[in-house]
Amino acid sequence: MQKTLQDGRQHIVGLLVEGDMFGRVLGGTLDVAIEAATDAEVCAFRRAPFETLLAQSPELDRLVLVSVLTELDRARDWMIILGTPRIRERLAGFLLVLCTRFATTDNLLRARGTALDVVVPINRTDLAHLLGTRPESISRAFHALADTGCITLRKPDLIGILDLEALAAEAGEDELKGRATLKFLLASVQARASKSSG
Amino acid sequence: MQKTLQDGRQHIVGLLVEGDMFGRVLGGTLDVAIEAATDAEVCAFRRAPFETLLAQSPELDRLVLVSVLTELDRARDWMIILGTPRIRERLAGFLLVLCTRFATTDNLLRARGTALDVVVPINRTDLAHLLGTRPESISRAFHALADTGCITLRKPDLIGILDLEALAAEAGEDELKGRATLKFLLASVQARASKSSG
DNA sequence: CGAGTCTTTGAAATGGCTCAACTAAGGTGG
DNA sequence: CCACCTTAGTTGAGCCATTTCAAAGACTCG
Numbered sequence: 001m002q003k004t005l006q007d008g009r010q011h012i013v014g015l016l017v018e019g020d021m022f023g024r025v026l027g028g029t030l031d032v033a034i035e036a037a038t039d040a041e042v043c044a045f046r047r048a049p050f051e052t053l054l055a056q057s058p059e060l061d062r063l064v065l066v067s068v069l070t071e072l073d074r075a076r077d078w079m080i081i082l083g084t085p086r087i088r089e090r091l092a093g094f095l096l097v098l099c100t101r102f103a104t105t106d107n108l109l110r111a112r113g114t115a116l117d118v119v120v121p122i123n124r125t126d127l128a129h130l131l132g133t134r135p136e137s138i139s140r141a142f143h144a145l146a147d148t149g150c151i152t153l154r155k156p157d158l159i160g161i162l163d164l165e166a167l168a169a170e171a172g173e174d175e176l177k178g179r180a181t182l183k184f185l186l187a188s189v190q191a192r193a194s195k196s197s198g
Numbered sequence: 199m200q201k202t203l204q205d206g207r208q209h210i211v212g213l214l215v216e217g218d219m220f221g222r223v224l225g226g227t228l229d230v231a232i233e234a235a236t237d238a239e240v241c242a243f244r245r246a247p248f249e250t251l252l253a254q255s256p257e258l259d260r261l262v263l264v265s266v267l268t269e270l271d272r273a274r275d276w277m278i279i280l281g282t283p284r285i286r287e288r289l290a291g292f293l294l295v296l297c298t299r300f301a302t303t304d305n306l307l308r309a310r311g312t313a314l315d316v317v318v319p320i321n322r323t324d325l326a327h328l329l330g331t332r333p334e335s336i337s338r339a340f341h342a343l344a345d346t347g348c349i350t351l352r353k354p355d356l357i358g359i360l361d362l363e364a365l366a367a368e369a370g371e372d373e374l375k376g377r378a379t380l381k382f383l384l385a386s387v388q389a390r391a392s393k394s395s396g
Numbered sequence: 397c398g399a400g401t402c403t404t405t406g407a408a409a410t411g412g413c414t415c416a417a418c419t420a421a422g423g424t425g426g
Numbered sequence: 427c428c429a430c431c432t433t434a435g436t437t438g439a440g441c442c443a444t445t446t447c448a449a450a451g452a453c454t455c456g
Contacts (some may be wrong), residue, residue: 011277074273079280080211086329087411087412132280132281136436283444321403331445332446354402398447398456402451426429
């Protein structure tokens with residue numbers, strides 16, 4: 001799992017998880033830096049052969065296109081999150097995205113009774129950059145969310161999500177109401193909960 | 199020229215200009231709404247035939263991929279802009295993006311002596327949504343920038359850019375220093391200025 | 397000219413930023 | 427095994443920017 005960041009006044013513009021692709025396939029290079037936030041296995045392709053392969057295989061080509069389209073959707077989701085002036089809201093949105101992205105992994109998201117434990121793989125400073133604020137505000141926002149009872153801080157980087165819907169409400173319920181994300185996540189949680197309890 | 203917006207608590211996530219493509223080519227639909235901010239000519243393709251065409255023509259396929267990659271880069275640029283807590287900075291960044299996007303058009307960006315007149319094709323409320331703030335703050339930010347002398351408000355939706363570099367500085371000079379955007383824009387301005395004065 | 401919309405302005409309250417100190421946790425060396 | 431040191435996270439207080447609520451100008455269209 002990794003994060004991409006941009007130089008200058010460093011600003012994180014995305015997170016990558018297992019199975020994600022990154023890089024600029026055609027014309028031009030990526031002007032963001034990729035940095036591993038956890039241990040990671042990276043599979044790299046040389047540009048020229050890859051582009052040849054792309055030209056030969058419609059399946060691969062389609063795969064790449066879908067991957068980029070998905071990434072674009074995610075970038076837009078980030079924009080929604082960044083759009084709010086309230087830090088609590090942004091953090092809540094971030095946690096939701098994190099859960100959704102980690103839904104397919106087992107080591108970073110785990111059911112714990114009725115709660116859902118999620119690992120925050122970056123520190124407060126990086127998280128602050130990601131959400132466009134300061135580490136202090138992130139810390140306060142975490143504790144503010146904990147005070148409302150929707151999450152609990154088991155460790156600084158291990159968040160227990162006690163009430164997913166309340167968290168979604170904190171993130172601005174309207175935003176997520178119409179999206180499949182939350183439903184998917186809820187279903188995923190149910191599945192995990194029943195799996196762990198059964 | 200158009201804007202894409204997302205339902206719920208409306209939030210604008212991008213701007214489209216002449217020649218831009220939009221839509222979700224493969225797998226799934228676009229979950230953002232597209233709305234025309236100015237008169238526009240739209241060229242639409244039916245999904246199935248277009249995908250067939252895509253499969254048959256590597257050139258078209260490549261074009262689409264590049265288009266999406268470019269859109270992704272733009273989305274990341276937006277994220278940078280949205281990342282700052284200072285509204286003035288966001289607005290300055292927005293104006294810079296606007297100029298860059300309009301550099302190829304003639305009706306929305308025009309040289310006027312040493313200045314550069316740019317049309318802001320959306321109202322304060324939409325702009326506020328785009329930059330994650332309120333209309334009042336947008337208005338104040340405009341006038342704050344005008345007070346520094348880098349821009350002037352000819353009309354509410356017609357901004358005269360008097361000092362592009364100062365504006366870039368307001369947008370956070372470090373951010374833009376390393377990017378080709380500003381240089382390109384400056385060159386474009388020079389060309390226009392000399393063309394209009396000659 | 398009037399109605400409606402959009403923009404601007406004002407004043408008060410909130411929230412986030414800044415600076416600074418304090419606490420907790422992990423690692424190192426005696 | 428403990429003291430020390432370093433890093434990361436938290437907490438506090440004051441200040442400033444932005445939000446909020448309210449209302450007054452400007453512009454457009456009929």
